[in-house]
Amino acid sequence: MDAALANLLSPPVLCFLLGLLAGIVRSDLEIPEAVARALALYLIFSIGFKGGVELAANGELLALVPLLLAAAGLSLFLPLPAFALLRLFTSVSRVDAGAIAAHYGSVSIVTYVAATSFLQTRGIPYEGFMAAVVAVMETPAILTGLFLARTGETAGLDARRRGELVHEILANGSVVLLLGSFAIGFLTGADGMRRLEPVVASGFQGVLCFFLLDMGLLVARRFAGFAAMGPGLLLFGVSMPLVGATTGMLVALVLDLSLGGTVLLATLAASASYIAVPAAMRLALPRANPSLSLSLALGITFPFNLVLGIPLYAAVAERLVG
Amino acid sequence: MDAALANLLSPPVLCFLLGLLAGIVRSDLEIPEAVARALALYLIFSIGFKGGVELAANGELLALVPLLLAAAGLSLFLPLPAFALLRLFTSVSRVDAGAIAAHYGSVSIVTYVAATSFLQTRGIPYEGFMAAVVAVMETPAILTGLFLARTGETAGLDARRRGELVHEILANGSVVLLLGSFAIGFLTGADGMRRLEPVVASGFQGVLCFFLLDMGLLVARRFAGFAAMGPGLLLFGVSMPLVGATTGMLVALVLDLSLGGTVLLATLAASASYIAVPAAMRLALPRANPSLSLSLALGITFPFNLVLGIPLYAAVAERLVG
Amino acid sequence: MDAALANLLSPPVLCFLLGLLAGIVRSDLEIPEAVARALALYLIFSIGFKGGVELAANGELLALVPLLLAAAGLSLFLPLPAFALLRLFTSVSRVDAGAIAAHYGSVSIVTYVAATSFLQTRGIPYEGFMAAVVAVMETPAILTGLFLARTGETAGLDARRRGELVHEILANGSVVLLLGSFAIGFLTGADGMRRLEPVVASGFQGVLCFFLLDMGLLVARRFAGFAAMGPGLLLFGVSMPLVGATTGMLVALVLDLSLGGTVLLATLAASASYIAVPAAMRLALPRANPSLSLSLALGITFPFNLVLGIPLYAAVAERLVG
Amino acid sequence: MQTYKRKRLEIVVEKRRAPAVLELLDREPGITGWTMLPCIGGRGHTGTRLPEGATDALDTVLILVVTSEEIAHRTMPAVLDLLQDYVGVVLMSEVEVARAAHF
Amino acid sequence: MQTYKRKRLEIVVEKRRAPAVLELLDREPGITGWTMLPCIGGRGHTGTRLPEGATDALDTVLILVVTSEEIAHRTMPAVLDLLQDYVGVVLMSEVEVARAAHF
Amino acid sequence: MQTYKRKRLEIVVEKRRAPAVLELLDREPGITGWTMLPCIGGRGHTGTRLPEGATDALDTVLILVVTSEEIAHRTMPAVLDLLQDYVGVVLMSEVEVARAAHF
């Protein structure tokens, strides 16, 4: 597995491992929260903007439609196997299972970013419009998760709360920024890129390194909660990404995506949200335990995908597509 | 109006509109305050430094004197029409009118930055020393505004407060940073520029985009207060910049500035401060309502200048100077 | 002293002086704390990473061993003269003297960074592995300082505290980040550098400028405490760096370092820690007065080295080595 | 120094719910003001929260309101009602102020 | 546990006025310490303040001082006097401490 | 509105010692929660602390715990014992809550 080793030895992954190590030895290394959040916004803006610029250059606007529909379908569907696995093999409550399932139907932007960086390093091209796919997959899963959490309950959300939830889903900051920067990239095209290139392109790898350093620190902090979670949940955290990746790859084959696009769609399906969905769950299922889903999405699935998953999906996709 | 459209479709303005939109739909998109402030410091440092470097290259030191005097005069004078308009057409108190007038005599650094970015994109050169003009126009207006607010009152500021105010005006952070970076640019010249170029020049457009995104969010939040303000005040927010721009342009003609310099001086005169003056007003007129002046300067005049004003002033200046 | 003037007129030093001036006139200029800390992490990461990359390129791995041992020895030894000077010429308590001595045995990363920037500007090369020396010198001094502070006391640290202290020393954030980024640079080599170059190399001077601006503000704030400290302590703050630099230079001569390496080792020995050691002292000697040691290390020794020390050590080293 | 007795309400809520609480406070004409402070972590029935670089969805704030006993007794249940099963706690305690008219 | 009664002063002021308040506290020899906390917003007679990326001129802080009843009653009017018509509120309440000598 | 009396503990400690305090609180089964707030400065027996861009070694936090009188009286000395001669203060005061079971 040459690719796996090359991935492991890339600066972003090494920075993640450094953060992980620092967290495990309980170092007081700490990236200020305000800065970490700004770096996340930067990453979101960059992938959105670059995606928009590329779409403008290639004008594949129509080719997007089936892909976006399929992506939304993936996001809607993936919570189902997640919920089933959780209810069968773990003892989490229905509410928590629904909340967790929503996280796994949605996507992790940083995992996506790491996958694009992996492809770039190996010189594998991918469809520019994939950034739009990320935006589309963020939220449908919330509906399915919510439905699953509430099956069997007589009372649904009252009207006020339903309104708040719809608003939260549509106006979620990361979705707005991703779609907005995509539109800005599309509208300003090559000229816009020339002006923003030093920031959104040249700086990308460096910022990703710092952000992953922080992710490592956060992931390590999640480890403390693992003891209480039991082996069933931990196993879920590494098996659900495989279910997701397989599904995503099948969809990519049907849609006839490029090798790069296939890897990205598999990675998106394999990843679990820890930005948009936690925010929505605070409104939709306020009494669900947020540390449970974050520990899974952030503490297990994220590092699994980053270190092992992405090169694995790439290797499989190469056989199928390459 | 081709220039207006090109301006509208530039990444910085689009980022501002994105922030505005996100704010209007009450998205939870949020740029951490600490980071937004650091970006403002970066912008101030950059324009100061670049101005100093250019002055060192061209050595037009003497040509500066009449310009700086005229700029200070503009800042001292502009609060007068502002105050008159406010007292005639709105019902704000004398104290609030004085405070608002001070904001409009002073300048908005970010509006200036956006204007330089506009000129740069259209390939219009401007005098390097204009950054010094920004510094000079920041504070004189405070004195006039204060005088207007207090006319008719028997008691002036007591000695301690007067001392505090003078100190605040002279030692205001943005003024110190602007003048200081100007001096550093002047002292280190081309060599300094070579060392800082990747940060102060290449990164400029990207940072401006992020900063304007945040400005959009802040401006949208101001909209909530508009209902309470009445149409008179709102009208003031778009007519006063026209008064300022006209005055500024006349002064620029008298001084025989280049086309770029004329646009910048008009823009400065048209803009209203929301950094230095609010700070001084907290000391000088602590009971003036700060949300009133900020809503006007930030919520109306800033977007007006950014989106419509700058290309308008440029179009007019082209007829007069070009 | 041409070099001293050139140093004084470099953007980083001018930015420091600007911050100092702003602080002295009590300007409200302020770099948000979260951002300043992130900039410090950036500087640490950059020097570590670049050091690792250079070591990988030159493979002088074995040559490192005697240097690292000597550096650790320096850090262990330097608190002794510091403690002696403090007890002889000032009236600080034994505990405070021990704490201060530990700061002076250890090193200031930012002073080191400023020295590399000084060398770079003057085109003087230095051993890439010096970044490793910084990491090695950070902590041994803590042990000596602690020993000195506690000589004569019957009770040492109880077991729990000793454990906490050892942990703090080994897992200190700046040490972990420095060593970690060094390792990442070493492992990813030229390829890693190609990917991170725009961030860790191009941006370096600009970030250093902003960071030193903040340092100037912090140093000025320390001045207020000087009146209470007495002339003996102030004198210590400028004489101890000379003791350190002399010792460091002698060690460099014995080890036959290059001119650049000699300047750097002298500077490291001359500098006093204000990141790692204060953290350790909060655990080891919690009742020592932290403002005393910070005022000395940050308020006197840091500006002394930055403005006068570094060009002085370079001038002397040129005679001895050049 | 002459002082006047007032009540102090402290409300810990998720940052994203804070606007709803502030709106409620702003609708009560007797309440002359409030102060909001940031929290950097907490523990309660929904587990432990510590700063997350990745998301601010779990952030909480503390809202402090000084008002008359009567209004405090009216506001406390209204806030609890608004929070319903959302995350949050509401505390009430005694406080003295010097400028009676200000609160 | 044996505890001792003290007073707790809480002062909300604009950040730029805080140094003046702290100086006043530092001049009173009986006051052994204070703690300053950041605020992220507030409402009072001068309107609503929320974080502004553009300027920190409207930022406020909360200063907490624990001291004896006597000193508290001396300090409260002094602080109010310093604030005059500047923005700010001063609160006093009861508090118990364990280490009497520390406050 | 019916309220219940509880005690409120406030603990100011260095940020790097906070985990030890929180661990102690988490070990006491009767304590249902806590809230942590950042400080931006303080003065006490170990001098004045103000924000340092260079290091966070001197940062402090305020930990707020609402619990029963009995547990508060057990916890206060335990915290003081943990702090020993480390930096920090512990305050206790009265507070009323509406949902008795929550605290």
Ligand SMILES: Nc1ncnc2c1ncn2[C@@H]1O[C@H](COP(=O)(O)O)[C@@H](O)[C@H]1O
């Ligand atoms: N007993 C308590 N003392 C202090 N703060 C508490 C307590 N219980 C809950 N909190 C705060 O209220 C937030 C929400 O609590 P909960 O709704 O119980 O999850 C927690 O994150 C804490 O910040």
Ligand SMILES: Nc1ncnc2c1ncn2[C@@H]1O[C@H](COP(=O)(O)O)[C@@H](O)[C@H]1O
């Ligand atoms: N009734 C109140 N309760 C809590 N905080 C208040 C109250 N009134 C004012 N404040 C705080 O004090 C600041 C200044 O108030 P003012 O001087 O009335 O504008 C406000 O921004 C609030 O943070």
Ligand SMILES: Nc1ncnc2c1ncn2[C@@H]1O[C@H](COP(=O)(O)O)[C@@H](O)[C@H]1O
């Ligand atoms: N009298 C006091 N009132 C309020 N806070 C205090 C007081 N004394 C100490 N503190 C806080 O406790 C911290 C540590 O105090 P000390 O252990 O005395 O150095 C200080 O930095 C302050 O934040």
Ligand code: NA
């Ligand atoms: Na997924």
Ligand code: NA
């Ligand atoms: Na103006």
Ligand code: NA
């Ligand atoms: Na040293």
